[in-house]
Amino acid sequence: MLRIAVQSKGRLFEETMMLLEEAGIKLNKGKRTLLLSAKGFPVEVLFLRDDDIPQSVANGVADIGIVGENEYIEKGAEALLIKRLGFSKCRLSLAIPKDEEYKGIEWFNGKTIATSYPEILKDYLRQKQVKAELHVISGSVEIAPGIGLADAIFDIVSSGSTLVSNQLKEVDVVMQSEALLIANSELTDSKKEILDELIFRFEAIQTAEGKKYVLLNAPQNKLKEIIEILPGMKSPTVTPLAEEGWVSIQSVIAEKHFWEIIGKLKALGAEGILVIPIEKMIL
Numbered sequence: 191m192l193r194i195a196v197q198s199k200g201r202l203f204e205e206t207m208m209l210l211e212e213a214g215i216k217l218n219k220g221k222r223t224l225l226l227s228a229k230g231f232p233v234e235v236l237f238l239r240d241d242d243i244p245q246s247v248a249n250g251v252a253d254i255g256i257v258g259e260n261e262y263i264e265k266g267a268e269a270l271l272i273k274r275l276g277f278s279k280c281r282l283s284l285a286i287p288k289d290e291e292y293k294g295i296e297w298f299n300g301k302t303i304a305t306s307y308p309e310i311l312k313d314y315l316r317q318k319q320v321k322a323e324l325h326v327i328s329g330s331v332e333i334a335p336g337i338g339l340a341d342a343i344f345d346i347v348s349s350g351s352t353l354v355s356n357q358l359k360e361v362d363v364v365m366q367s368e369a370l371l372i373a374n375s376e377l378t379d380s381k382k383e384i385l386d387e388l389i390f391r392f393e394a395i396q397t398a399e400g401k402k403y404v405l406l407n408a409p410q411n412k413l414k415e416i417i418e419i420l421p422g423m424k425s426p427t428v429t430p431l432a433e434e435g436w437v438s439i440q441s442v443i444a445e446k447h448f449w450e451i452i453g454k455l456k457a458l459g460a461e462g463i464l465v466i467p468i469e470k471m472i473l
């Protein structure tokens with residue numbers, strides 16, 4: 191049995207649960223709602239605050255965990271980084287009141303900075319040889335300058351709208367973050383086996399992301415040109431249609447090139463184009 195620590199509620203929760211579900215982990219309803227077992231797969235899911243996930247994985251309370259890179263680095267816990275998961279992307283930045291004139295990092299000398307990430311910030315300020323005072327708070331960091339608690343903040347930024355609504359401006363990006371899969375460094379062989387299966391499933395999901403399956407009918411005499419714009423995984427599948435001179439083509443395309451490719455296919459006489467989402471892809 192492999193125990194996975196995940197965030198119980200918050201920004202990571204939904205995408206984490208979606209990833210687990212897509213990987214075939216459906217949870218049994220139980221009385222102990224903070225620890226649920228999965229149906230038909232030897233894992234159980236432990237729901238925690240994200241701050242507690244790195245340490246729980248490091249000390250073996252959980253075998254693996256899904257947590258933001260920011261918390262993983264902040265806690266300095268001795269858990270192994272297994273895989274970047276590509277969701278909950280954000281950055282940790284320094285921000286100051288928007289009307290302040292800012293010429294560089296020296297601005298922070300002698301200032302008070304409110305943050306929930308004191309270790310990452312201390313390291314950064316030491317590196318930049320800035321001497322500032324830290325005011326550690328666990329949430330609502332962006333209101334600190336407005337209520338006179340601090341001169342500046344160091345916190346999570348994504349769209350930047352929280353900064354704008356608190357009359358702050360981002361002046362320095364210190365680190366980028368995304369959700370990570372982390373693991374205890376001393377897993378038994380049987381736990382490693384379950385983890386390997388899970389990684390295999392996560393990778394199949396990630397490979398399918400941003401890809402679409404296309405089916406279309408095309409005139410046989412345009413086949414060569416169409417194949418050139420439809421690379422597929424190896425090469426497209428081509429089958430003859432009952433109607434003489436026509437073929438059916440199946441292939442995989444990257445979503446970002448979707449409209450461009452469809453336009454070219456239509457121009458080459460393709461018809462009956464079907465575009466289907468791909469759930470998982472094993473190469």
Ligand SMILES: Nc1ncnc2c1ncn2[C@@H]1O[C@H](COP(=O)(O)OP(=O)(O)OP(=O)(O)O)[C@@H](O)[C@H]1O
Pocket residue numbers: 197198199200201202238239240241257258259260261278279280329346347348349367368369
């Ligand atoms: N606006 C955002 N956009 C993208 N990712 C974010 C955003 N805010 C936070 N994250 C990521 O999601 C993680 C969890 O954020 P959340 O706001 O739910 O944390 P929290 O309030 O500390 O939760 P908890 O109650 O579990 O301690 C963050 O550590 C960060 O990695």
Ligand SMILES: O=P(O)(O)OC[C@H]1O[C@H](OP(=O)(O)OP(=O)(O)O)[C@H](O)[C@@H]1O
Pocket residue numbers: 201329330332345346347348349350351352353
């Ligand atoms: O740049 P933005 O897109 O505005 O996102 C940044 C905000 O998102 C997170 O808070 P969240 O909304 O999760 O609320 P919280 O403060 O309760 O954690 C984070 O703590 C920032 O405050």
Ligand SMILES: [Mg+2]
Pocket residue numbers: 239240241
């Ligand atoms: Mg937290």
